[in-house]
Amino acid sequence: MFNNYAQGLTMMTPSSAAAEKLRKDIHSGHYKIGQRLANEHELASTFGVNRGTIRKALKILQEERLIARRQGHGTFVTNPTYAQPSGTAVSLLGAMSWEKEYYFGDILSEAFLRSISRGYMLTTTLNTTSDIESRNAEALMKSGIQGLIISPKPHSIGTYRRFTEAGIPVVMLDSMLPNVDEDFVSVNDRMGAYMATRHLIELGHTRIGYVGNENFRNDFPCGPDRLEGFNIACMRHNIEVPQNWYVQSDSRVESDYLPKLRNLLGQLNRPTAIVAFGDSWAVRIVQIARELGLKVPRDLSVTGFDNSELSRTNFIPLTTVSPEPDEVGKTIIDLLIERIENPRPRPKRSILITPRLVVRESTAKPS
Incomplete structure (x- = not known):
């Protein structure tokens, strides 16, 4: 099947051709937002190519933000602009943090997986500077997100007010804004x-x-x-x-x-x-x-x-x-979805996740 399709793509490399076929399937709604793709071995078998070719194809789609990959969990369709959910409405959640690699990366990865399991889709952006935050907040607002997770910077008060005044629930991650009473999740x-x-x-x-x-x-x-x-x-x-x-x-x-x-x-x-x-x-x-x-x-x-x-x-x-980033990610998604699905007024909650000591080789009894 794939080889017949690829005959019309003779100018493409095998990996580009595989990426194009998957891209068309995502655009057409064959894959739903949040759906897990088959693993590399199964895709290679289906397309009649080797795993290296499939890995390159998936990397192309990942760079286009059509999919997200997490080791040990799989590959998921993520882009809400192109990936149509076959007539099923998908509720979008947003997350803003000042970095997404060193500390927040694992938290946001687990939050993404948790949101999928709860029937939502999480999109993440940065708020490193006031200008970056303002642009990304506008994009999130236009996308119609149902709730926002934010690790606030001092300049984030305007963004916070914008979303709360629009009736969009907000949960703070890792830090709080001064003089703001809001739901909050962090490690202790x-x-x-x-x-x-x-x-x-x-x-x-x-x-x-x-x-x-x-x-x-x-x-x-x-x-x-x-x-x-x-x-x-x-x-x-x-x-x-x-x-x-x-x-x-x-x-x-x-x-x-x-x-x-x-x-x-x-x-x-x-x-x-x-x-x-x-x-x-x-x-x-x-x-x-x-x-x-x-x-x-x-x-x-x-x-x-x-x-x-x-x-x-x-x-x-x-x-x-x-x-314990996995626990932080799960907890903050559950708290945000609770706010969305049960909008009744209630006291704000601060949840501190219990950390865990990991003993390795840099400590010992004093000599």
Whole structure:
């Protein structure tokens, strides 16, 4: 069947021809929004080509945003502009975040899958700057979304008001707007930092420092909560932390905080363990410790936060805190759909997901 179709596409490569056939099936409504495609092996068999050809074809459609792929879950039709649902109305949900890779990527992927299972379709956009947010908010509004998830920036108050005044439910992700009472879902950052600190204490560490950027309140609103979790754990276990063992920066420029970090780790009376704000900071701490001749974890134990790919692939895999992105993604979709399907007024809800400590090779008992 496919070979006959491909005869009319002699100028195309096999992968382009396969992509064109799938594209026509999506445009015609043969595939519904949210429908899972057959796996690569089945598609290759159907089209009479190898899996490599199908993989290239799917990559073409993914770049066109006609499909979305997630390892271990499958390939789904996603584009609401072209993928007609064969006469079945599909309710669209929107999500806005200031990044979609490092932290929010896994959350949004799970949210997407959850929305499909609930009969909705989630489309994601960025709100990195005020201009970007304004353009994307306009696009979401025109698409007729039924509800909005937003990880707000300081400039997001206008977008929030625009959607709520239009009667569109909004749920906040990861942070709240000042003086706004709204439904909210996040990991419990305070608990996560407490868990990491307690882990070090239970290993026998009493000389513990903290490295982070709690002053980036606009970019990282979780910073103060993580710092507070660290302080609470130390206080409850009667551990005093010298003020110069807190390395914090008001800048993302490494030259502003690396000298402080090198000075801390170069002291004779230095910490034997450090709790880092995030995995990227923890990786940098391990690198600097190595430059100074310190062995991790023999001379210095280090914990991160986020359970990112960095924590898993670092040359010394990091003990870290998982924000449980799958649970966050499921919870926020369920909360938003509840608002859509049960619009009766009720008190706003704040849901904090319990994080999980992931112990790897960067922590050990003090030597």
